[in-house]
Amino acid sequence: MSLSRDLLEKDLYKVLGVPKDATESEIKKAYRKLAREYHPDANKGDSSAEERFKEISEANDVLADAKRRKEYDEARALFANGGFRAGPGGGGSFNFDLGDLFGGAQGGGGAGGAGGFGGGLGDVFGGLFNRGGTSTRTQPRRGQDIESEVTLNFTEAVEGATVPLRMSSAAACKACSGTGDKNGTPRVCPTCVGTGQVSRGSGGGFSLTDPCPDCKGRGLTPENPCDVCHGSGRAKSSRTMQVRIPAGVSDGQRIRLRGKGAPGERGGPNGDLYVVVHVGTHPVFGRKDDNLTVTVPVTFVEAALGGEVKVPTLGGPPVTLKLPAGTPNGRTMRARGKGAVRKDGTRGDLLVTVEVAVPTDLDDKAREALESYREATAGEDPRAELFEASKGA
Numbered sequence: 001m002s003l004s005r006d007l008l009e010k011d012l013y014k015v016l017g018v019p020k021d022a023t024e025s026e027i028k029k030a031y032r033k034l035a036r037e038y039h040p041d042a043n044k045g046d047s048s049a050e051e052r053f054k055e056i057s058e059a060n061d062v063l064a065d066a067k068r069r070k071e072y073d074e075a076r077a078l079f080a081n082g083g084f085r086a087g088p089g090g091g092g093s094f095n096f097d098l099g100d101l102f103g104g105a106q107g108g109g110g111a112g113g114a115g116g117f118g119g120g121l122g123d124v125f126g127g128l129f130n131r132g133g134t135s136t137r138t139q140p141r142r143g144q145d146i147e148s149e150v151t152l153n154f155t156e157a158v159e160g161a162t163v164p165l166r167m168s169s170a171a172a173c174k175a176c177s178g179t180g181d182k183n184g185t186p187r188v189c190p191t192c193v194g195t196g197q198v199s200r201g202s203g204g205g206f207s208l209t210d211p212c213p214d215c216k217g218r219g220l221t222p223e224n225p226c227d228v229c230h231g232s233g234r235a236k237s238s239r240t241m242q243v244r245i246p247a248g249v250s251d252g253q254r255i256r257l258r259g260k261g262a263p264g265e266r267g268g269p270n271g272d273l274y275v276v277v278h279v280g281t282h283p284v285f286g287r288k289d290d291n292l293t294v295t296v297p298v299t300f301v302e303a304a305l306g307g308e309v310k311v312p313t314l315g316g317p318p319v320t321l322k323l324p325a326g327t328p329n330g331r332t333m334r335a336r337g338k339g340a341v342r343k344d345g346t347r348g349d350l351l352v353t354v355e356v357a358v359p360t361d362l363d364d365k366a367r368e369a370l371e372s373y374r375e376a377t378a379g380e381d382p383r384a385e386l387f388e389a390s391k392g393a
Contacts, residue, residue, distance in 0.1 A: 008075050012059040020073075024064070031060040041252055140268030141217065146261040147274040152245060154282035155315060158292070158340045160247030165275070166240045172263070173229035180233035181222035189215035218265075234265075243275060247341035248290065251279040285314050290348030291339040297357040303327045311352050313338045321352060329356040 013020050016030045034056045036042070043049035062068045148165050156163075172178030179186045188194040192212035196219040200208050211217035218233060225231030243257065254276050261271025286293040296311055306325035310318045319335050332353045339348030362370070 007058070007062060007072065010059075012063055012072065015055055015059040016063065018063075022063075024066075027060070027063050031056060031064070035060075041254055141265040142268045143262035143264040143271035145271040145274060147276065149276045149278065150243070150245065151278040151280065152249070153280045154285065154287075156245070157249050157251075157277070157279040158247065158287075158314060160245060160249075160341065162242050162244045164240050165243050166238060167273070172265075173226060173233055175228040176222075176226035176233065178233045178265075179222070180218070180220065180226055180229060180231040182224045182226045186220040186222045189219055189221045191215065192219060194219040243273075245275070245277060246343075248343065249277045249279070250287070251277065253277045282314075284312065287340060288351065290342050291351050292348070293351045293353065295353045295355050297355050298323065298327070300356055300358070303329070303354065303356050311335060311350070313350060319350075323354070327354055329354065 013022065016022075016027060016034065018026055018030050022030075035053065038049045038053040038056060040050050040053060043053075062072050146167055148167055150163050150165060152161055152163070173180070176182055177184055189196075189212060191214040192198050196212055196215060196217040197209040198212050200210055212219070215221050216232070220233075222231040226233075241260070243260075245255065249255065254274055257273040257275065259270045260273035263270055284294060292314055294311065296309060298309055301307075302309065302323055304326065306323050306327070308320050309323050310320050312318050313335070316338070319338060321333055321335065330353060332351050335350040335352060337347045338350035341347055359366070
């Protein structure tokens with residue numbers, strides 16, 4: 001697992017705001033806090049926040065992985081000053097054999113075995129550093145990440161759905177089988193001698209590697225560039241795949257599907273697919289976090305005297321709620337387990353808000369009944385307390 005030169009030049013602990021001896025839980029806590037603050041969904045259109053989020057994610061990818069963190073710490077300690085520091089033997093000289101350190105060790109430990117690294121730091125750093133010559137191994141390349149969008153209706157977002165996504169990404173060119181040469185016979189790049197990397201001196205007799213500028217890290221250059229990919233070996237490829245959108249997604253949520261992005265090169269892993277979800281509205285139901293909401297009209301009689309009211313649910317049979325006598329307009333009741341699906345598979349609740357329906361047309365019998373009710377309650381003034389309170393401070 002290799003670390004790039006750019007990563008080694010950064011203080012990843014400073015990026016996350018944690019000390020170098022931070023525990024795994026402290027790193028995770030710091031990352032989550034910063035990720036929430038700088039997530040693109042919370043800072044739409046803010047390019048600086050997006051760059052900060054990438055930097056935070058990059059730091060977490062290294063420090064949250066014990067193996068990568070160890071590589072990073074060792075590399076920073078060894079090469080921070082452009083070379084090795086003098087060992088405890090003093091005198092500014094090395095107290096171990098550089099040939100063993102960079103892959104020549106066969107027995108491990110002792111002064112000549114680089115402190116028990118076994119295969120040497122050349123293996124630990126994945127070919128990042130070269131001594132003198134060039135490496136003969138061409139590094140695998142991870143595929144690009146892809147971002148797509150999908151629109152779900154309200155019910156699909158609550159219950160989850162499998163949707164087809166048509167995506168375009170760079171893949172091996174079919175015309176030249178990924179060689180970049182129309183005849184399928186590319187030659188070894190003379191600049192990097194097929195390694196895909198060029199060395200740059202950094203002092204202390206060591207060099208850092210960068211992707212070859214002539215072959216773009218492929219190690220090969222075409223004799224006769226392919227007419228389709230123009231010698232790059234990569235061409236646009238479209239494919240349709242079925243993507244499962246989990247239940248309970250919300251509008252604007254960004255879902256990461258590992259390994260579903262563009263194919264890698266030379267055995268490298270695929271990139272990731274990021275799907276931004278858009279959710280349509282519903283004519284009856286709304287949503288508040290994991291709960292669904294619905295407004296149910298009731299008659300004045302039901303609100304005053306109480307009774308049982310049937311309430312619709314999303315995709316299921318109606319439920320019956322008991323309306324207490326004297327229920328005020330706007331009161332919200334709860335139907336448990338009838339809401340959206342949570343991440344753990346349980347469901348939120350259905351929040352039912354009562355709305356007293358006022359009739360616009362009354363027949364003579366209904367009007368007479370209301371007139372009688374008005375006479376019976378003539379001594380009551382529901383606004384008395386309001387006016388009394390208005391006289392206060």
